[in-house]
Amino acid sequence: MSGEPPYSSLKFPAMLPLPMGGVIEFTGYTDIVLVAHFTDPNIVSYKAFSISRQQHVFIKTCGTKLEDITKLRHEWKIFQGLSDSMPGxxxxxALETSSRGLGLVFPWTPEMRPLNSIYLTSSPRISDGSPLIPLDLKTFLDIAAQMANILMHLHAAKVIHKNINPKKLLLNSEGEVYIHDFMIASYLEREETSILAKIYNPKVLEGTLAYLAPENTGRMELCQIEAFWNV
Structure with missing residues (x-):
């Protein structure tokens, strides 16, 4: 799209440290600090320093229940099948073991913010004290075009996210869009819902209801169209 992107004037405040409700340990990581998470309230996130990589990282952890552990392992497996050069x-x-379960280790990207913490959207706001910006048509089309490109690459890799919504879209200060949280994603070639839906409740609706495509209601086979329905 032509013209100056509207993102250059945005300010992305760093995530605020929160008091830790106990000590968590990851071997090989220091300076572990609990940080405010802007996505799933059931996910606990930490900032830490990786000794071996000599860089700050973001560690995504979940509960110790079998369902939570299976979801995190499933997300790790999905990521392993994606190319390092895939956009968005x-x-x-790494997938690490801590004193309280598993943790997915990501590069530290403090400038990333969920879409619904920046712009006014129909998705519930994740409050961090910063004002929301109206989502104008030009910005919407720019974000939608980037999302479509990312989804095309995901589908080429036979992966369907299944829960695209403003909380799952990250935006940096340059206006680049990233899709995250693949805990309920599926492989298209298997034509099945996620592993957990079959193990724990074959009738469960996975995803966010307001953005749920008909394919995700169990009335038809899963296909690529459902992701574009979310958009």
Missing amino acids: IIKPL
């Missing part, structure tokens, strides 16, 4: 995807560096 931030691949994890």
